[in-house]
Amino acid sequence: MYKKCVIIPINRSDLAYESSISAIFRSYELVNPDAFFILYSNFNKPTLNKIEEIVSNTLKIEKVQLHTEGKEEIEKIKDQCEKIYLVPSSGANITAMIMGQLEYPKISYIFSFGPWYNYFYPFVPRLVEDYKIYGQAEVQETNALVNIKENLLKKIDELAKGNQFLKEMYKLSLELNSKDSLKTTFDIRITSEENGPMNLSDSYFNSTNTPLDKRVSLNEKLFEILCKEYYHEKECRLKNITNSEKIKRLEYLPNNILKLIGLYPIVVQEDESQKELNEIVEGADLVLVDTNLIYNGIHTYEIKGLAIPQCAIYEIENKWFQEKDHKQGEFYDVLYEILKGLLRKTKIIPTITELCDIAVPKIDPTLLDKAIILTGDKKAYKNWKYLPLSKYTQIKYAAPDYSRIRNEQHYRAYFELSLAIILKRLLKEDKIEVCYAGKTDKCVEVEND
CATH class of the missing domain: 3.40.50 (Rossmann fold)
Structure with missing residues (x-):
């Protein structure tokens, strides 16, 4: 009994x-x-x-x-x-x-x-x-879960199927759930020998309680952290950026990170108005996305008809290979892993091995009948909508809305854990911890294998 x-x-x-x-x-x-x-x-x-x-x-x-x-x-x-x-x-x-x-x-x-x-x-x-x-x-x-954590940790490799980003997300979530019974979002704590502790609190991600100017400063805060750790500069401010080419390479990295983790909502231009992405794709059988949508965090949306053209895979693999020896190469490692994770739950549409600007209009029309095509490239959008492609598909311009962030708690938790994982990749020598919001004694260290 x-x-x-x-x-x-x-x-x-x-x-x-x-x-x-x-x-x-x-x-x-x-x-x-x-x-x-x-x-x-x-x-x-x-x-x-x-x-x-x-x-x-x-x-x-x-x-x-x-x-x-x-x-x-x-x-x-x-x-x-x-x-x-x-x-x-x-x-x-x-x-x-x-x-x-x-x-x-x-x-x-x-x-x-x-x-x-x-x-x-x-x-x-x-x-x-x-x-x-x-x-x-x-x-x-x-x-x-602390009682069965060790057994569950042994399952992660098989579940992640070689995807390092997924493996780190699974492990970090499990460790946090085993640490305490709290049900909150998180703070990120970065500790380096040279610069001491730096914090990215949950308030940076909470648009309900935080003024717009502070939210915008998340981009600058990330730049400051990366600049100090990479180049040991005392005055690392976006507005005071020097002419140094090596530092200028960092200028766009913080915002690229924030776009990739899905911080900004993607909106679709409809005539003179904007609509939320979910309104446009709801119920669609096929939603084909251009490469820029992957950079902008399309993986953070639940789109059942999502499809990736082969040309997007080609473009990201090329970029990943080009950047692998640079300091920002770790960012492109994460981007590539996110793409591979996305491919596990989406359709792949065959294309010629070319840039998507050229390849998408040449996709076999029978594969795209009544599809929605999303691109964040204005030039491609203006070109495609006047091609035969527009006769059997709906071509939409979709891009991040930088004036606001996605504020729901489950989104914030994803942004915070993703950012912590990316920061650990970029700042290998630093200690990166994720703490339950406001609980400095309830933290888990992020580890890379």
């Missing part, structure tokens, strides 16, 4: 694996059950097998095959448990409805997608996976 049990169904959606894993580990933190009962159907055995690979040797899993809509199976499970918690959020609609009719406490999880699309808990910050309680459920936020 188990004291506490959590019952979790697996559904047939595209994110069945991610939602089920997230539900298991969040429930482990909140309830600390003795066993998880996973309800599955025959068609979901492959998903069940993947789940077992993650939780094996870590948590107690009982597999229950569904032969009905779930009610009979749940009634049988109750004979094995003193206390039952139902988690319907990862189940199919009909199973969730059946669970809703039963008189057991329920926990429903709410995952904040956006930049975290295709990620799952505990490899995302805790605030990304929120929850709601229905009924008399005794739950408490804990950092119980």
Whole structure:
């Protein structure tokens, strides 16, 4: 007889694996059950097998095959448990409805997608996976993951599949979730022997509480940090930039970093007005993006019809190779890793091996029928809209809106962790830490392998 049990169904959606894993580990933190009962159907055995690979040797899993809509199976499970918690959020609609009719406490999880699309808990910050309680459920936020952290760390290499950026994001999130039970955004602390500690607090990323002039100064603050560490200059200010070519090379790097992590919202020009990107791409079967959209953080959007032309891969690989021996080469390493991560969840459209300005109009029209094409290159936009390409696609100009930032907490958490990872790549000798916002004793050091 188990004291506490959590019952979790697996559904047939595209994110069945991610939602089920997230539900298991969040429930482990909140309830600390003795066993998880996973309800599955025959068609979901492959998903069940993947789940077992993650939780094996870590948590107690009982597999229950569904032969009905779930009610009979749940009634049988109750004979094995003193206390039952139902988690319907990862189940199919009909199973969730059946669970809703039963008189057991329920926990429903709410995952904040956006930049975290295709990620799952505990490899995302805790605030990304929120929850709601229905009924008399005794739950408490804990950092119980610390008890199973070592087993989970061993899974990261396989999950990241050789992508160093993803590996660092997974590890940093897991370490923070294991450090404390807090559910907040983060501060970044940079410590060097020469310049001492420097801080990038969450307030830099919070447009609700921070005046515009301070937000704009995030760009200058980054320039100051990089300039001092690279070139040991005492007066590193963008407005006082010297004529030194080596320092001038840094001028655009801070803003390139902020664009890549998705800090600025991408807006689409529509006649005389602007529209949010999500308004334009919602429901589209195919959204083809030019190379500049990758630089501008398109990976931080949830776009189900997203497609990358081969010419964009060609352009980024070229740039990565050209910059690899320069100080900024590490930035292009991250850009390339983000591209490779993006390719895992998008379509690739064949093109000739040329710059996208030339290659996109020459894509086979049958591959682009009724597609939306987004570019941040005004010259390409003006050219493409007068070509035959515009007769079977919608060509849109899309670029960052530098007057504001994306302020929701799950976005800020992504910006902060991404920035910390990039800074560690650029400032190898410095100590880079991520701390829970305002908690200088709740920090995790960022490490590069």
